[in-house]
Amino acid sequence: MAIAVLLWLGMAYGIGWQVTQVNPMALFTNTERAQSILRPMLQPDFFTARKEKHEGWVEIQVPCSATPPKAEKTVGDIHIRVQPDCGNLNETLIVTADGLWPNEPTEITWMTPIGDVKLLGPGNNQMLVVETDDEGHLSAVIQVPGSALAAAPDPTLPLPHRVYLTQTRPIGGMTLSTNGQYVVRGIYETLALALLSTLLGAILAIPLGFLAARNLMSGHPILMGIYVIVRTILNIVRSIESLILAIIFVIIVGLGPFPGMLALAIHTTAALGKLYSEVIEAIDPGPIEAIRATGANNLQVIRYAVIPQIIPPFTALTIYRWDINVRSSTIIGFVGGGGIGFFLYQWILIGDFRAVSASFIAIAAVVMILDFFSAKLRERLV
Numbered sequence: 347m348a349i350a351v352l353l354w355l356g357m358a359y360g361i362g363w364q365v366t367q368v369n370p371m372a373l374f375t376n377t378e379r380a381q382s383i384l385r386p387m388l389q390p391d392f393f394t395a396r397k398e399k400h401e402g403w404v405e406i407q408v409p410c411s412a413t414p415p416k417a418e419k420t421v422g423d424i425h426i427r428v429q430p431d432c433g434n435l436n437e438t439l440i441v442t443a444d445g446l447w448p449n450e451p452t453e454i455t456w457m458t459p460i461g462d463v464k465l466l467g468p469g470n471n472q473m474l475v476v477e478t479d480d481e482g483h484l485s486a487v488i489q490v491p492g493s494a495l496a497a498a499p500d501p502t503l504p505l506p507h508r509v510y511l512t513q514t515r516p517i518g519g520m521t522l523s524t525n526g527q528y529v530v531r532g533i534y535e536t537l538a539l540a541l542l543s544t545l546l547g548a549i550l551a552i553p554l555g556f557l558a559a560r561n562l563m564s565g566h567p568i569l570m571g572i573y574v575i576v577r578t579i580l581n582i583v584r585s586i587e588s589l590i591l592a593i594i595f596v597i598i599v600g601l602g603p604f605p606g607m608l609a610l611a612i613h614t615t616a617a618l619g620k621l622y623s624e625v626i627e628a629i630d631p632g633p634i635e636a637i638r639a640t641g642a643n644n645l646q647v648i649r650y651a652v653i654p655q656i657i658p659p660f661t662a663l664t665i666y667r668w669d670i671n672v673r674s675s676t677i678i679g680f681v682g683g684g685g686i687g688f689f690l691y692q693w694i695l696i697g698d699f700r701a702v703s704a705s706f707i708a709i710a711a712v713v714m715i716l717d718f719f720s721a722k723l724r725e726r727l728v
Contacts, residue, residue, distance in 0.1 A: 351689040360398060380458040383699050391700035391709055392445075393522035400424070400447055400513040403457075404712050406439070407432040408494055411504040420445075430550040433490040451475045456491050464491040467671055484511070525693075525701040531710045532686030535603055537684050537712070539678070540671035547614025548664045552614065554580065556620025556648065561634070565644075577623070583616035588674055606683025610671050621663050622656070629655040636685060650668075662724040669720045671718045676709055 381717050387612020402424030414432035419425075423445035446452060447469035454474045466474040466488045476486045487511070495501040522530065543655040554576055556562060588609050595605030633651035642650070685703055687725040693701040 353460050361647070386699040387703035387706075389700055390703035391523050391698070392526040392529065392704040392707070393520045394526070396519040396521045397514045398517050402426050402430055402443065402445075403437055403508045403510045404441075405506040405508055407504045408490055408507045409434045409502065409504055414504070415506075423589070424511065426509070426511060432504070435490055435494060436492050437490050439487045439488050439490065439509075441488055441509060441511075442485045443527050444482060446476055446478045446511065447513050447515070447609035448480050448482045450515060452484055453510075453512045453579040454486055454488060455510045455512070456488075456494065457510060458494055459505045459507060462497065464494060464668070467670060478513075505577060514718065525698070525704060526581050528689050529686065529701070529704050532689045532705065533708050533712055536672060536675045536679075536685035536687070538677045539607050539683075540668055543610035543614055543675075544664060544668040544671050546607075546611040548618055550611075550615040551618035551622055552660075555626060556652075558619060558623035559626035559629070560623075561629075562644070562648070562652070576619075580616045580619045580623075583612060584620060586613070589677060589681060592678045593681045596682045600686075601688075603684025605676060606678040606685060609678060610674060613674075614667055614671060618667055622660060625656055625663070626652060626658045647690040660683065665720045665723050669716055672716055673713060 357500045370706070394511055398630050402419070402421035404417055404419040404426040405415070405416040405575040406428050410432035417428035417431040424444045425445050426441065429442075441454065443452075452475065454466055454476060456466055458464065464470065465472055470491055470493070474486070474488065476484055478484045495508060496626045498505065516584060541721045557572055557576040558580055560573060591609035592606050595608045597606070629652060633655070634647055637647045637651040675683070676690070679685040679689070680691045682688065686709060690702060690705045695697070
Protein backbone atom coordinates (compact mmCIF):
# COMPACT_ATOMS: atom_id res chain seq x y z
CA MET A 347 0.00 0.00 0.00
CA ALA A 348 2.76 2.42 0.99
CA ILE A 349 4.69 1.62 -2.19
CA ALA A 350 1.58 2.26 -4.29
CA VAL A 351 1.04 5.63 -2.63
CA LEU A 352 4.69 6.60 -3.22
CA LEU A 353 4.46 5.57 -6.87
CA TRP A 354 1.28 7.61 -7.28
CA LEU A 355 2.88 10.67 -5.66
CA GLY A 356 5.97 10.29 -7.85
CA MET A 357 3.83 10.08 -10.98
CA ALA A 358 1.76 13.12 -9.92
CA TYR A 359 4.95 15.06 -9.21
CA GLY A 360 6.38 14.20 -12.63
CA ILE A 361 3.20 15.24 -14.41
CA GLY A 362 3.11 18.45 -12.38
CA TRP A 363 6.74 19.20 -13.31
CA GLN A 364 5.89 18.93 -17.00
CA VAL A 365 2.62 20.86 -16.80
CA THR A 366 4.20 23.80 -14.93
CA GLN A 367 7.21 23.81 -17.32
CA VAL A 368 9.75 24.03 -14.51
CA ASN A 369 13.04 25.46 -15.82
CA PRO A 370 15.44 26.53 -13.04
CA MET A 371 18.07 27.67 -15.58
CA ALA A 372 15.70 30.45 -16.73
CA LEU A 373 16.63 32.26 -13.50
CA PHE A 374 20.18 32.64 -14.76
CA THR A 375 19.72 33.21 -18.51
CA ASN A 376 18.26 36.74 -18.27
CA THR A 377 20.76 38.35 -15.91
CA GLU A 378 20.82 41.64 -17.84
CA ARG A 379 17.07 41.98 -17.52
CA ALA A 380 17.26 41.14 -13.82
CA GLN A 381 19.98 43.74 -13.27
CA SER A 382 17.95 46.41 -15.06
CA ILE A 383 15.19 45.78 -12.52
CA LEU A 384 17.18 45.14 -9.34
CA ARG A 385 19.68 47.99 -9.63
CA PRO A 386 17.12 50.82 -9.47
CA MET A 387 15.28 48.95 -6.71
CA LEU A 388 18.39 49.36 -4.52
CA GLN A 389 17.64 53.12 -4.56
CA PRO A 390 13.96 53.39 -3.54
CA ASP A 391 12.29 56.64 -4.53
CA PHE A 392 10.75 57.64 -1.22
CA PHE A 393 12.66 60.70 -0.03
CA THR A 394 14.25 63.50 -2.01
CA ALA A 395 16.15 66.70 -1.31
CA ARG A 396 13.90 69.66 -0.53
CA LYS A 397 13.64 72.07 -3.43
CA GLU A 398 11.85 75.28 -4.21
CA LYS A 399 10.15 75.70 -7.56
CA HIS A 400 9.88 78.73 -9.80
CA GLU A 401 7.40 78.10 -12.61
CA GLY A 402 5.46 79.96 -15.25
CA TRP A 403 3.42 79.03 -18.29
CA VAL A 404 1.82 80.51 -21.37
CA GLU A 405 -0.99 79.27 -23.58
CA ILE A 406 -0.54 78.87 -27.32
CA GLN A 407 -3.15 77.83 -29.82
CA VAL A 408 -2.65 74.64 -31.89
CA PRO A 409 -3.55 74.46 -34.75
CA CYS A 410 -3.86 78.06 -35.79
CA SER A 411 -7.21 79.77 -36.16
CA ALA A 412 -7.94 82.90 -38.18
CA THR A 413 -7.49 85.14 -35.12
CA PRO A 414 -5.38 83.37 -32.46
CA PRO A 415 -5.11 85.00 -29.00
CA LYS A 416 -1.81 86.54 -28.05
CA ALA A 417 0.59 83.96 -26.59
CA GLU A 418 1.81 86.05 -23.67
CA LYS A 419 1.34 85.66 -19.91
CA THR A 420 2.72 86.84 -16.58
CA VAL A 421 2.77 84.37 -13.70
CA GLY A 422 4.09 85.96 -10.53
CA ASP A 423 7.48 87.45 -11.43
CA ILE A 424 7.77 85.50 -14.68
CA HIS A 425 6.73 87.07 -17.97
CA ILE A 426 6.62 84.69 -20.95
CA ARG A 427 6.09 85.44 -24.65
CA VAL A 428 5.81 82.98 -27.56
CA GLN A 429 6.09 84.03 -31.18
CA PRO A 430 4.17 83.52 -33.37
CA ASP A 431 0.93 83.39 -31.34
CA CYS A 432 -0.05 79.97 -32.67
CA GLY A 433 1.49 76.98 -34.38
CA ASN A 434 0.80 73.85 -36.35
CA LEU A 435 2.46 70.48 -35.82
CA ASN A 436 6.28 70.57 -36.06
CA GLU A 437 6.38 74.33 -36.64
CA THR A 438 9.10 76.39 -34.96
CA LEU A 439 8.30 78.78 -32.12
CA ILE A 440 10.45 81.26 -30.19
CA VAL A 441 9.98 81.42 -26.44
CA THR A 442 11.29 84.39 -24.46
CA ALA A 443 10.94 84.95 -20.71
CA ASP A 444 11.96 87.43 -18.03
CA GLY A 445 11.81 87.32 -14.25
CA LEU A 446 13.37 83.87 -13.87
CA TRP A 447 16.18 83.07 -11.45
CA PRO A 448 19.47 84.18 -13.01
CA ASN A 449 22.07 81.64 -14.14
CA GLU A 450 19.82 78.67 -13.37
CA PRO A 451 18.86 75.75 -15.65
CA THR A 452 15.24 75.95 -16.82
CA GLU A 453 13.20 73.01 -18.06
CA ILE A 454 10.83 73.74 -20.94
CA THR A 455 7.94 71.33 -21.50
CA TRP A 456 4.76 71.18 -23.56
CA MET A 457 1.37 70.25 -22.12
CA THR A 458 -1.64 69.29 -24.22
CA PRO A 459 -5.21 70.32 -23.28
CA ILE A 460 -5.79 66.91 -21.65
CA GLY A 461 -2.66 67.19 -19.50
CA ASP A 462 -0.20 65.02 -21.47
CA VAL A 463 3.34 66.32 -21.03
CA LYS A 464 5.54 66.31 -24.13
CA LEU A 465 9.32 66.63 -24.04
CA LEU A 466 10.88 69.25 -26.32
CA GLY A 467 14.53 68.11 -26.36
CA PRO A 468 16.26 66.28 -29.24
CA GLY A 469 13.97 63.69 -30.79
CA ASN A 470 11.16 64.77 -28.44
CA ASN A 471 12.38 62.12 -25.96
CA GLN A 472 14.70 64.28 -23.86
CA MET A 473 14.10 67.21 -21.54
CA LEU A 474 14.88 70.61 -23.06
CA VAL A 475 17.00 72.55 -20.55
CA VAL A 476 18.11 76.17 -21.15
CA GLU A 477 20.11 78.29 -18.71
CA THR A 478 19.05 81.87 -17.95
CA ASP A 479 21.46 84.81 -18.19
CA ASP A 480 22.66 87.11 -15.40
CA GLU A 481 19.37 89.04 -15.49
CA GLY A 482 17.04 86.03 -15.46
CA HIS A 483 16.27 86.32 -19.17
CA LEU A 484 15.73 83.29 -21.37
CA SER A 485 15.31 82.75 -25.10
CA ALA A 486 14.77 79.37 -26.72
CA VAL A 487 13.63 77.85 -30.01
CA ILE A 488 11.12 75.00 -29.75
CA GLN A 489 8.99 72.94 -32.10
CA VAL A 490 5.32 72.09 -31.71
CA PRO A 491 5.47 68.34 -30.87
CA GLY A 492 4.34 66.12 -33.72
CA SER A 493 2.18 64.15 -31.27
CA ALA A 494 0.53 67.20 -29.70
CA LEU A 495 -2.80 66.43 -31.40
CA ALA A 496 -2.63 62.63 -31.09
CA ALA A 497 -5.43 62.49 -28.50
CA ALA A 498 -7.48 65.36 -29.92
CA PRO A 499 -11.03 64.34 -30.92
CA ASP A 500 -10.82 66.75 -33.87
CA PRO A 501 -7.24 67.61 -35.00
CA THR A 502 -8.54 70.58 -37.00
CA LEU A 503 -10.11 72.26 -33.94
CA PRO A 504 -7.85 75.00 -32.47
CA LEU A 505 -7.27 74.40 -28.75
CA PRO A 506 -5.06 76.09 -26.12
CA HIS A 507 -1.89 74.16 -25.30
CA ARG A 508 0.66 75.26 -22.70
CA VAL A 509 4.40 75.81 -22.64
CA TYR A 510 5.85 75.45 -19.12
CA LEU A 511 9.10 76.94 -17.84
CA THR A 512 10.25 75.35 -14.58
CA GLN A 513 13.23 76.06 -12.33
CA THR A 514 14.13 74.18 -9.16
CA ARG A 515 16.95 74.56 -6.63
CA PRO A 516 17.76 72.80 -3.34
CA ILE A 517 16.93 74.53 -0.06
CA GLY A 518 18.34 71.92 2.34
CA GLY A 519 16.81 68.98 4.14
CA MET A 520 14.77 66.01 2.88
CA THR A 521 11.11 65.53 2.09
CA LEU A 522 8.83 62.95 0.54
CA SER A 523 9.34 62.64 -3.18
CA THR A 524 6.39 62.76 -5.55
CA ASN A 525 6.33 58.96 -5.69
CA GLY A 526 6.81 58.84 -1.92
CA GLN A 527 3.65 60.90 -1.50
CA TYR A 528 1.79 58.45 -3.76
CA VAL A 529 3.11 55.55 -1.64
CA VAL A 530 1.85 57.17 1.57
CA ARG A 531 -1.51 57.91 -0.05
CA GLY A 532 -1.73 54.35 -1.37
CA ILE A 533 -0.88 52.80 2.00
CA TYR A 534 -3.47 54.98 3.75
CA GLU A 535 -6.05 53.99 1.14
CA THR A 536 -5.10 50.32 1.53
CA LEU A 537 -5.53 50.40 5.31
CA ALA A 538 -8.85 52.22 5.03
CA LEU A 539 -10.06 49.82 2.34
CA ALA A 540 -9.10 46.80 4.47
CA LEU A 541 -10.63 48.27 7.63
CA LEU A 542 -13.99 49.18 6.06
CA SER A 543 -14.31 45.87 4.22
CA THR A 544 -13.49 43.96 7.42
CA LEU A 545 -16.00 45.89 9.52
CA LEU A 546 -18.76 45.57 6.92
CA GLY A 547 -17.96 41.90 6.38
CA ALA A 548 -17.93 41.16 10.10
CA ILE A 549 -21.28 42.90 10.66
CA LEU A 550 -22.88 40.87 7.86
CA ALA A 551 -21.13 37.64 8.89
CA ILE A 552 -22.36 37.60 12.50
CA PRO A 553 -26.03 36.75 11.73
CA LEU A 554 -24.93 34.40 8.93
CA GLY A 555 -22.60 32.63 11.37
CA PHE A 556 -25.52 31.87 13.67
CA LEU A 557 -27.69 30.67 10.77
CA ALA A 558 -24.86 28.42 9.55
CA ALA A 559 -24.22 26.79 12.98
CA ARG A 560 -25.63 23.29 13.00
CA ASN A 561 -25.95 23.05 16.78
CA LEU A 562 -28.27 26.09 16.85
CA MET A 563 -30.34 25.20 13.76
CA SER A 564 -30.92 21.49 14.28
CA GLY A 565 -34.11 21.69 16.30
CA HIS A 566 -36.62 22.04 13.42
CA PRO A 567 -36.81 21.03 9.71
CA ILE A 568 -37.28 24.66 8.62
CA LEU A 569 -34.24 25.74 10.60
CA MET A 570 -32.22 22.90 9.07
CA GLY A 571 -33.31 24.07 5.61
CA ILE A 572 -32.11 27.59 6.39
CA TYR A 573 -28.83 26.12 7.69
CA VAL A 574 -28.23 24.18 4.46
CA ILE A 575 -29.02 27.20 2.25
CA VAL A 576 -26.82 29.63 4.21
CA ARG A 577 -23.96 27.14 4.44
CA THR A 578 -24.11 26.49 0.69
CA ILE A 579 -24.10 30.21 -0.14
CA LEU A 580 -21.11 30.83 2.13
CA ASN A 581 -19.17 27.98 0.51
CA ILE A 582 -19.94 29.23 -3.01
CA VAL A 583 -18.93 32.84 -2.27
CA ARG A 584 -15.79 31.72 -0.43
CA SER A 585 -14.72 29.75 -3.49
CA ILE A 586 -14.66 32.91 -5.63
CA GLU A 587 -11.38 34.75 -5.21
CA SER A 588 -11.70 38.39 -4.10
CA LEU A 589 -9.65 39.45 -7.15
CA ILE A 590 -12.38 38.07 -9.44
CA LEU A 591 -15.03 39.88 -7.42
CA ALA A 592 -13.02 43.10 -7.73
CA ILE A 593 -12.94 42.79 -11.53
CA ILE A 594 -16.72 42.40 -11.57
CA PHE A 595 -17.28 45.43 -9.33
CA VAL A 596 -14.79 47.55 -11.29
CA ILE A 597 -16.89 46.86 -14.39
CA ILE A 598 -20.08 47.77 -12.51
CA VAL A 599 -19.04 50.88 -10.54
CA GLY A 600 -15.75 51.93 -12.19
CA LEU A 601 -12.17 52.31 -11.00
CA GLY A 602 -11.27 53.30 -7.43
CA PRO A 603 -11.19 51.93 -3.91
CA PHE A 604 -14.98 51.46 -3.70
CA PRO A 605 -15.17 48.33 -5.94
CA GLY A 606 -12.16 46.92 -4.09
CA MET A 607 -13.88 47.48 -0.76
CA LEU A 608 -17.07 45.79 -2.01
CA ALA A 609 -15.12 42.78 -3.28
CA LEU A 610 -13.22 42.33 -0.03
CA ALA A 611 -16.36 42.91 2.06
CA ILE A 612 -18.29 40.17 0.25
CA HIS A 613 -15.41 37.69 0.46
CA THR A 614 -14.86 38.63 4.12
CA THR A 615 -18.55 38.09 4.87
CA ALA A 616 -18.41 34.56 3.48
CA ALA A 617 -15.08 33.69 5.10
CA LEU A 618 -15.95 35.06 8.53
CA GLY A 619 -19.47 33.63 8.36
CA LYS A 620 -17.95 30.16 7.92
CA LEU A 621 -15.39 30.70 10.70
CA TYR A 622 -17.97 32.19 13.06
CA SER A 623 -20.27 29.21 12.52
CA GLU A 624 -17.45 26.80 13.32
CA VAL A 625 -16.70 28.73 16.51
CA ILE A 626 -20.37 28.49 17.50
CA GLU A 627 -20.44 24.77 16.74
CA ALA A 628 -17.37 24.21 18.93
CA ILE A 629 -18.69 25.98 22.04
CA ASP A 630 -19.37 24.15 25.28
CA PRO A 631 -22.90 22.63 25.02
CA GLY A 632 -23.32 22.61 28.80
CA PRO A 633 -24.54 26.22 29.18
CA ILE A 634 -26.86 25.77 26.16
CA GLU A 635 -28.49 22.68 27.68
CA ALA A 636 -28.78 24.38 31.06
CA ILE A 637 -30.51 27.46 29.59
CA ARG A 638 -32.83 25.32 27.45
CA ALA A 639 -33.76 23.27 30.52
CA THR A 640 -35.22 26.42 32.05
CA GLY A 641 -37.66 26.73 29.11
CA ALA A 642 -35.75 29.51 27.34
CA ASN A 643 -36.39 30.16 23.65
CA ASN A 644 -33.68 30.22 20.96
CA LEU A 645 -32.99 33.96 21.31
CA GLN A 646 -32.51 33.60 25.07
CA VAL A 647 -30.21 30.61 24.55
CA ILE A 648 -28.08 32.67 22.16
CA ARG A 649 -28.07 35.69 24.48
CA TYR A 650 -27.07 33.92 27.69
CA ALA A 651 -25.32 30.70 26.61
CA VAL A 652 -23.70 31.39 23.22
CA ILE A 653 -22.63 35.04 23.04
CA PRO A 654 -20.47 35.03 26.22
CA GLN A 655 -18.47 32.12 24.77
CA ILE A 656 -17.96 33.51 21.25
CA ILE A 657 -16.96 37.15 21.79
CA PRO A 658 -13.20 36.51 22.32
CA PRO A 659 -12.74 34.14 19.33
CA PHE A 660 -14.98 36.31 17.12
CA THR A 661 -12.82 39.35 17.90
CA ALA A 662 -9.59 37.43 17.27
CA LEU A 663 -10.86 36.08 13.94
CA THR A 664 -11.98 39.55 12.85
CA ILE A 665 -8.56 41.04 13.61
CA TYR A 666 -6.90 38.21 11.73
CA ARG A 667 -9.19 38.80 8.76
CA TRP A 668 -8.25 42.50 8.72
CA ASP A 669 -4.63 41.38 8.57
CA ILE A 670 -5.49 39.22 5.54
CA ASN A 671 -7.46 42.03 3.89
CA VAL A 672 -4.51 44.41 4.15
CA ARG A 673 -2.46 41.95 2.11
CA SER A 674 -5.31 41.26 -0.31
CA SER A 675 -5.99 44.94 -0.92
CA THR A 676 -2.47 45.39 -2.34
CA ILE A 677 -3.38 42.94 -5.11
CA ILE A 678 -6.92 44.27 -5.58
CA GLY A 679 -5.38 47.49 -6.89
CA PHE A 680 -3.89 45.64 -9.87
CA VAL A 681 -7.37 45.38 -11.40
CA GLY A 682 -8.35 48.96 -10.54
CA GLY A 683 -9.65 48.38 -7.03
CA GLY A 684 -7.65 51.18 -5.39
CA GLY A 685 -4.99 51.10 -2.70
CA ILE A 686 -1.22 50.89 -3.06
CA GLY A 687 -1.65 48.12 -5.65
CA PHE A 688 -3.12 50.58 -8.14
CA PHE A 689 -0.01 52.78 -8.04
CA LEU A 690 2.28 49.73 -7.93
CA TYR A 691 0.75 48.39 -11.15
CA GLN A 692 1.26 51.73 -12.93
CA TRP A 693 4.89 51.92 -11.84
CA ILE A 694 5.55 48.38 -13.08
CA LEU A 695 3.98 49.24 -16.45
CA ILE A 696 6.19 52.30 -16.97
CA GLY A 697 9.29 50.61 -15.54
CA ASP A 698 9.75 52.95 -12.56
CA PHE A 699 11.36 50.33 -10.33
CA ARG A 700 12.62 52.87 -7.80
CA ALA A 701 9.00 53.66 -6.99
CA VAL A 702 8.20 49.92 -7.02
CA SER A 703 10.94 49.39 -4.43
CA ALA A 704 9.56 52.17 -2.23
CA SER A 705 6.09 50.62 -2.34
CA PHE A 706 7.51 47.16 -1.50
CA ILE A 707 9.27 48.57 1.56
CA ALA A 708 6.14 50.43 2.69
CA ILE A 709 3.94 47.34 2.25
CA ALA A 710 6.41 45.13 4.13
CA ALA A 711 6.69 47.64 6.99
CA VAL A 712 2.92 47.99 7.36
CA VAL A 713 2.34 44.22 7.22
CA MET A 714 5.06 43.58 9.83
CA ILE A 715 3.63 46.18 12.19
CA LEU A 716 0.10 44.82 11.75
CA ASP A 717 1.35 41.26 12.27
CA PHE A 718 2.97 42.23 15.54
CA PHE A 719 0.01 44.10 17.02
CA SER A 720 -2.65 41.68 15.74
CA ALA A 721 -0.71 38.75 17.23
CA LYS A 722 -0.52 40.53 20.58
CA LEU A 723 -4.26 41.28 20.52
CA ARG A 724 -5.12 37.70 19.61
CA GLU A 725 -2.95 36.40 22.46
CA ARG A 726 -4.92 38.48 24.93
CA LEU A 727 -8.30 37.54 23.51
CA VAL A 728 -7.88 33.79 23.02
